[in-house]
Amino acid sequence: MPENDRLNGCLSEIKLGFVEREATPKQFMKLGIQLHLRGLSLSTTVSILDKFGVNRARSTVHNWVHKADLQPEEGRNPDHVAVDETVIRLNDEQYWLYDAVDPATNNLLHTKLEPVRTNACAHGFFVELREKHDVDDAVFLVDGAAPLQDACSRHGLDFRYEKHGNRNSVERVFREVKRRTTCFSNCFSNASRETADEWLRAFAFEWNQLI
Missing domain, CATH: 3.30.420.10 (Ribonuclease H-like superfamily/Ribonuclease H)
Structure with missing residues (x-):
């Protein structure tokens, strides 16, 4: 599968139901979440978003990740x-x-x-x-x-x-x-430990999208 197709597929799996009054276009919110979970620091992530004209604080991207409530898909039946x-x-x-x-x-x-x-x-x-x-x-x-x-x-x-x-x-x-x-x-x-726990589940979600 071409890399761009896989990236777009991963972005489509990120749901932003928490968004109500957010000035950032959803596609860039998803991109920020994905870049951070894929290994980029918050500083590097906001620098990349800035290149697209999206100027946001590190804490904003951090909040996006946690509010998205990402976690591994349930219902697996492994051997x-x-x-x-x-x-x-x-x-x-x-x-x-x-x-x-x-x-x-x-x-x-x-x-x-x-x-x-x-x-x-x-x-x-x-x-x-x-x-x-x-x-x-x-x-x-x-x-x-x-x-x-x-x-x-x-x-x-x-x-x-x-x-x-x-x-x-x-x-x-x-x-x-x-x-x-x-x-x-x-x-x-x-x-808090609960915040770190949420981040780990979000990382697990993103990991499963990549492999």
Whole structure:
């Protein structure tokens, strides 16, 4: 598919139902959201918009991203699901990021940010994952993380410990999610965990549009 067609297709998937009295043309709002989620800083994003005659503050683009309420498409039915937990920092505080990925497509199925690493947090992540997707018959691929294995057991899900094989294909997804949150940590300055959680879901939406 030509790159321009794919870009236009991604833009069309961004819905702007929150817009009421916004002076910016919707197409440029969508472009700003997409550029930021694809890896550009807020400063670079507003610089590109400025070249089109759209002069907006970084905080404005930041608000567009969150108000758009983007998140991965629900209702997937994967054969395998790779799950992971990793540490990220937000406002100099340590948080735990939980991710679920379909190894067959490298689509992000669900993300969740938690302030602590506990069995209860992992359990809550699986509750939300099962509500969003049909994963009860999937095989879950986990590493040595005890909370993830415990959550699979509590939910009666089939899982196996795997550090290579199918997990290899999704490790880059996990690494990219962590890299993006590190790269854009300045976007989360003085932001709540809920705001960061929204940004991560928006990033997951955009990631799935690209691969």
